[in-house]
Amino acid sequence: MTSAVAVRLANVSRHFEAGGGLVRAVDGVSLSLPRGAITALIGPSGSGKTTLLSLVGGLLPVTAGVVETDGIDLGTLDQAALTAFRLHHLGIVFQAFHLIDALTVAENVELPLTLAGVRRPDARRRALALVERLGLAARADVLPRVLSGGEKQRTALARALVLDPPVVLADEPTGSLDAAAGEDVITLLQTEATAHGRAVIAASHDPRLLARADRVVAMSFGRVV
Amino acid sequence: MAFDRVRVTITVAGIGFAVLLMLFLAALYDGVRTEANGYVSSRPVEAWVAQEGTTNFIKSTSLLSAAEADVLAQVDGVREVSPLLRVITTARVGERQVTVILLGVDPRSATGRPEAAEGDMVPSAGEIVFDRALARQHGIHVGDTLVVQGRPFRVIGLSRGTNSVLTQFAVVTLEDAQLLLGMSDMASFFLVRGIEGLPPEALVARLAGQVPRTAAFTHADFSANNMRELRGGLLPILATVAVLGAVVGLAVLTLLLYGAVLEQREIYAVLKAIGAPQQVLVRLVLFQSLAAAGGGFLFGALGYAVSAPLVVRVVPAMALSLSADALVAVGLATCLLGGLGAVLPLRRVRRVHPAELFRA
Ligand SMILES: Nc1ncnc2c1ncn2[C@@H]1O[C@H](COP(=O)(O)OP(=O)(O)O)[C@@H](O)[C@H]1O
Numbered sequence: 001m002t003s004a005v006a007v008r009l010a011n012v013s014r015h016f017e018a019g020g021g022l023v024r025a026v027d028g029v030s031l032s033l034p035r036g037a038i039t040a041l042i043g044p045s046g047s048g049k050t051t052l053l054s055l056v057g058g059l060l061p062v063t064a065g066v067v068e069t070d071g072i073d074l075g076t077l078d079q080a081a082l083t084a085f086r087l088h089h090l091g092i093v094f095q096a097f098h099l100i101d102a103l104t105v106a107e108n109v110e111l112p113l114t115l116a117g118v119r120r121p122d123a124r125r126r127a128l129a130l131v132e133r134l135g136l137a138a139r140a141d142v143l144p145r146v147l148s149g150g151e152k153q154r155t156a157l158a159r160a161l162v163l164d165p166p167v168v169l170a171d172e173p174t175g176s177l178d179a180a181a182g183e184d185v186i187t188l189l190q191t192e193a194t195a196h197g198r199a200v201i202a203a204s205h206d207p208r209l210l211a212r213a214d215r216v217v218a219m220s221f222g223r224v225v
Numbered sequence: 226m227a228f229d230r231v232r233v234t235i236t237v238a239g240i241g242f243a244v245l246l247m248l249f250l251a252a253l254y255d256g257v258r259t260e261a262n263g264y265v266s267s268r269p270v271e272a273w274v275a276q277e278g279t280t281n282f283i284k285s286t287s288l289l290s291a292a293e294a295d296v297l298a299q300v301d302g303v304r305e306v307s308p309l310l311r312v313i314t315t316a317r318v319g320e321r322q323v324t325v326i327l328l329g330v331d332p333r334s335a336t337g338r339p340e341a342a343e344g345d346m347v348p349s350a351g352e353i354v355f356d357r358a359l360a361r362q363h364g365i366h367v368g369d370t371l372v373v374q375g376r377p378f379r380v381i382g383l384s385r386g387t388n389s390v391l392t393q394f395a396v397v398t399l400e401d402a403q404l405l406l407g408m409s410d411m412a413s414f415f416l417v418r419g420i421e422g423l424p425p426e427a428l429v430a431r432l433a434g435q436v437p438r439t440a441a442f443t444h445a446d447f448s449a450n451n452m453r454e455l456r457g458g459l460l461p462i463l464a465t466v467a468v469l470g471a472v473v474g475l476a477v478l479t480l481l482l483y484g485a486v487l488e489q490r491e492i493y494a495v496l497k498a499i500g501a502p503q504q505v506l507v508r509l510v511l512f513q514s515l516a517a518a519g520g521g522f523l524f525g526a527l528g529y530a531v532s533a534p535l536v537v538r539v540v541p542a543m544a545l546s547l548s549a550d551a552l553v554a555v556g557l558a559t560c561l562l563g564g565l566g567a568v569l570p571l572r573r574v575r576r577v578h579p580a581e582l583f584r585a
């Protein structure tokens with residue numbers, strides 16, 4: 001049932017009404033992205049990378065075209081189904097981390113497990129195992145505000161991965177990190193793609209990420225070039 | 226989740242004051258029920274006779290000829306009939322004018338005698354028994370002298386159950402009340418005691434029609450009618466103020482919870498992005514709303530416990546009596562407030578968009 005294709009876009013457009021004009025943020029894009037690989041999405045600022053990721057993750061509806069993520073046609077899902085789809089099929093990593101400040105590292109990672117109905121001791125155990133795998137064992141019970149940028153992004157990555165999603169979306173994942181921490185996160189993303197067979201799609205300006213990507217998709221004015 | 230302490234305090238205090246207001250109104254309502262109808266409901270009689278058309282004690286002009294008591298006393302099954310004359314007048318206490326309802330009663334009969342708080346309850350000519358709340362309010366003590374329409378009256382006792390909140394009762398002899406009214410042989414009601422074992426309904430049936438243009442009531446009916454009049458006038462006013470208080474509480478809760486949602490929108494966006502179902506978000510907002518309402522209820526209940534005795538000391542006529550039922554009712558109203566307070570914030574949460582999170 002699982003094909004080698006994780007994400008398929010057929011003639012996908014997303015337009016915005018802005019300031020009286022029409023912005024073609026994504027404009028007639030067709031793509032197939034593989035599992036077990038990192039796809040780097042590059043292009044100048046405003047070229048539509050983030051919008052494309054949002055469409056793949058079902059965070060925005062398309063204006064036209066078909067988005068199929070992990071074999072599911074997102075156009076057929078209602079809001080509740082899209083939410084459930086994100087929980088079980090998708091991991092998302094943001095440039096600004098977006099951890100929940102009031103929860104500890106382990107609790108942040110536990111959150112998707114709790115939402116998926118996994119009971120407390122089990123959820124805690126699974127979260128801690130992943131936290132340890134990502135090198136955060138010593139930080140499990142601290143609040144995000146005492147973490148370094150690299151640790152925050154690793155926590156966010158753990159939260160994205162804890163339900164073992166086939167597709168991981170990352171928007172400028174190294175954009176807020178120093179060189180060493182950025183390197184670290186790229187290595188982790190690569191491991192997730194190759195060792196765990198996930199489709200990792202990362203929008204990035206980072207040349208190191210570009211260098212380690214299995215595939216590069218370049219965008220300009222909403223189109224793939 | 227992230228709670229701002231000042232915000233939580235303001236919310237809880239805002240709801241708390243609304244709860245406090247509701248508790249005061251509920252207590253006033255109950256107080257009126259027990260205190261204001263106290264004198265009428267505690268008469269040791271089986272029946273009342275009033276002028277035709279009069280159904281209650283408080284809101285009526287009942288005029289009878291006192292001599293008709295003798296006619297009624299002859300009725301089979303009647304043990305005792307005593308006239309009661311009600312006169313609204315002004316008593317002068319030093320420089321102060323105090324409006325009271327004077328009750329002229331037969332001093333030899335127990336039927337008109339009020340419940341004692343202090344001193345003697347059986348006036349002779351030139352003596353008066355005063356409501357204790359009104360006495361406290363105007364600094365009147367047993368032994369003081371009041372002037373009513375130029376006549377001096379010595380205060381011989383203070384009574385309870387004679388405070389109908391808006392006006393209070395004072396008891397004098399029937400003759401004194403008739404003198405003040407300027408009409409001898411006048412009465413407002415006859416208080417009737419039946420013989421042992423005769424049901425009040427049977428007594429009323431025998432009294433009916435014995436004197437032209439009068440109506441007889443069982444004590445239970447007359448007391449219930451009076452209660453209905455008291456409540457009917459007061460309840461809509463208290464209920465309106467209570468609802469206004471609740472609306473203000475609701476506005477405070479909604480406003481502050483709405484602010485909290487705006488402040489926590491990142492959290493809601495993250496929850497949506499990682500796949501939290503709608504119920505989880507609803508529960509999160511509802512929990513905050515109900516917690517604030519619960520805190521407000523505790524605040525208001527504590528506030529009532531502390532302030533009610535002080536209020537009664539400052540305004541003695543304020544008949545406050547908070548029943549367990551009223552407390553439960555206000556608690557339920559506060560719960561409802563908590564639920565309603567979540568409505569607008571939840572609509573705002575619905576509009577939080579997870580795609581916002583990509584903007585760094
Ligand atoms: N919600 C929106 N409303 C209006 N215009 C938008 C919105 N989101 C993105 N855009 C516009 O779409 C274009 C692509 O934006 P984006 O996908 O964020 O590009 P990138 O991530 O490559 O910088 C930009 O011109 C941007 O201003």
Ligand SMILES: [Mg+2]
Nearest residue numbers: 049050051171
């Ligand atoms: Mg972008």
